[in-house]
Amino acid sequence: MVQPLDKPLPSATTDRQRLSGRIRQFIYHHRDTLNGYGFLLPFLIIYLTFLIFPLLRGVWISLHDWDLLIGNLGWTGLDNYTRMFTRDNTFWLSTRNTVQFVALSTIPLVSLGLLIAVALNRPLPLMGLFRTIFFSSYVLSISVVTLIWFMLLNPNRGILAAAFQLVGLEPIAWLNNVDLAMPAIVVTSVWWTMGFNVVLFLAGLQDIPRAIYEAAEIDGASAFRRFFSITLPMLKRTVVLVFILQIIASFQIFGQVFLMTRGGPAGSTRVLVQHIYERGFRGFxxxxxxxxxxxxxxxxxxxxxxxxxxxxxxxxxxxGMK
Amino acid sequence: MTTQQAGSSTINWKKWIWLFTFYAVLGVFAFIWLVPIVWAISMSFTPNTVLARQIGGLLPTAFTFENYETLMRVSSVPRWFLNSMIVSVGTTLGVLVISSMAGYSLSRINFRGKTFITVFILAGLMVPEQAVFIPLHIMFSEWGMHNTHVALMLPRMAIPLGTFIMMQFFRAIPMDIEEAASIDGANRLTVYLRIMLPLTIPALTTLGIFTFVLSWNDFLWPLVSATRSDMFTITIGLASLQGNFAQSEGLGSLMTSAVVASAPMLLLFLFFQRYIVQAVKTGTRF
Incomplete structure (x- = not known):
């Protein structure tokens, strides 16, 4: 019983050995590729499934009549796009308001952020504390920010109204005024996110050698002159970066308006993301x-x-400079 | 000698005036910046009945813990808080695992197609949430997965920012540390787990805190995915309270919810500020 089994066994093992040896050789030979893709795989799967695929599918869905509850109601080609550009006045209103918000918010968010960063970049005591204060509002969630500011701007119960009364002024219903609602949204947004820009500017400022300032100071350059002749030129890249990041972020405005004014009064603060949300999830x-x-x-x-x-x-x- | 002394004292005098003005202006600015937060905290300690009669001050006119007690006992806030905790912790752990692995691969291993994949992943930084939230909603509807914690986590994990941040940190570690280990015969997984991960603990902390904050404050996706009130995150729950101010229990209670919702973020921020600032810097350095 033992003998017949013994004979074919050696050749089988060598075959298996040869095969596993070849696999091992292959693995060894391609170990970097296998490792590289192996480590990438978990992220790549999530990335493809939840970002890239939805993006492509979004293009596909935009070419259909697609109901929130029923689903796909059929191909409509570019009809959604022609409707958007030619027949939907609210879309244009929302686009205009969004662009208005981008313009109104980007300028103070970038310039005020830069100004405060330049102030905080001095080697003086308490600067870290000030940075903490200006950045702290950034970690609040949108619904906390709107909750506080909605009340703060309230003409009957807000602390701003109290301050107005104190100096003998009539309280203003900011959010109910067609001309003042958007500026009020801008102020809220500046308070919420300016700290982010301050941190970016501070990072850029720290790369400027202090010796340049010291030399300029010895030469008698004023603070004003130092800012325009040293800080701004050397910070150009950061300024452009912050400016563009801010424009992109401002285009995404939604929560402030959605929670504070619902787009009103008279559509004066209605923005694009809100229109998308309402057409999609309220209009199905x-x-x-x-x-x-x-x-x-x-x-x-x-x-x-x-x-x-x-x-x-x-x-x-x-x-090129180097 | 005398003229010199006179000269330096005027300079000193001027310098002090300048410093005083500098701190005064900055102080006023910082005070204004703090008013909304201080006001909200103050109102959370003021009885609702008082706030119905008068405008809340920067210090509570009558002090009470009642708003917090009621909040814990009868409102949905503890439930929403728990949902936010589950979702944010889950998202953060997921991001840390998959992003550090991907970042390690793209910065430390040479393989065919690496450049293409790096560009392909970094291109994802340009895809905003608003471009994908409708198709994502349809996908999760098809899977019957809305109103689950997992549905709130997965789309946030797909963001390439984590991989980007980890790539930059891994690149900064000297190559010879890893080479010494591979000569000793350790395989990649061992090298990654035993040598590289411990070295990137500061980076993982940075990315972890940043992801936690983003996830906690996420708005658009949970707004459309979590529609049942018991599945709201605290951010969405708080937004739902704002829709009906008239029915709400009172201003003090409302502000208490806001304070409770922000407490974890503010505490994280105060203790780990350095890391959050680091994340902002690394995440935007292209």
Missing amino acids: ELGYGSAMSMFLFSIMLAISLIQLYVGSRGDQIES
Whole structure:
């Protein structure tokens, strides 16, 4: 019984050995590729499933009549897009208001952020504390921010109204005024996110050698002159970066308006993301909503590409200088 | 000698005036910045009945813990808080595992197609949440997965920022540390777990805190995915309270919810500020 089994066994093991040896050799030979993709795989699966695939599917959905509850109601080609550009006045109103918000918010968010960062960049005591204060509002969630500011701006119960009364002024119903609602939203947004820009500017400022300032001070350059002749030119790349990041972020405005004014009064603060949300999830028109989000995405993509272009040119200039 | 002394004292005098003005202006600014937060905290300690009669001050006119007690006993806030904790901790752990692995691969291993994949992943930084939230909603509807914690976690994990941040940190570690280990015959997984991960603990802390804050404050996706009130995150729950101010239990209670919702973020921020600032810097350095 033992003998017949013994005979074929050696050759089988050598076959198996040869095969496993070949596999081992293959693995050894391609170990970097296998390791590389092995480590990437978990992220890549999540990334493809929850970002890239939805993006492509969003384009597909935008070409359909797609109901929130029923689902796909059939191909409509570019109809959603023509509707958006030619027949939907609210879409244009929302786009205009969004652009208005971007313009109104970007300027103070960048300039005030820069101003405060320059102030905090001095080697003086308490600067860390001030940075903490200006950045602290950034970690609050949108619904906390709107809850506080909605009350703060309230003409009957807000602390701003109390301050107005104290100096003998009539309290103003900011959020109910067609002309003042958007500026009030801008102020809220500046308070919420300016700290982020301060931190970015501080990082850029720390790269400027202190010796340059000291030399300028010895030469008698005023603080004003130092800012325009040293700080701004040396900080150019950071300023452009913050500016573009801010424009992209401002285009995404939604929560402030959605929770504080619902787009009112008289549509004066209605913005794009809110229109997308309301058409999609209140009007059940996901196909149409998707088409509008593709429009928003293409604007933001264009701005990102400008950033990449400017960034690479900045690199060229810098390496050229070296 | 005398002229010199006179000269330096005027300079000193001027310098002091300048310093005083500098701190005064900055102090006023910082005070204004703090008013909304201080006001909200003050109102959370003021009885609702008092706030119905008068405008809340920067210090509570009558002090009470009642708002906090009621909040813990009868409101949905503890439930929402728990949901936010589950979702944020889950998202953070997920991001740390998959992003540090991917970051390790892209910065430390040479393989065919690496450049393409790096560009392909970094391109994802340009895809905003608003471009994908409708298709994501449809996908999770098809899977019947809305109103679950997992549905709130997965889309946040797909964001390439974590991989990008980890890549930059791994690149900064000297190559020879790893080479010494591989000569000793250790395989990649061992090298990654035993040598590289311990070295990137500061980076993991940075990324972890940043992801936690982003996840806790996430708004658009949980707004459309979690529609049942018992599945709200605290951010969405708080937003739902704002829709009906008239029915709400009172201003003091409302502000108490806001304070409770922000407490973890403010504490994290105060203790780990350095790391959050680091994340902001690394995440935007292209």
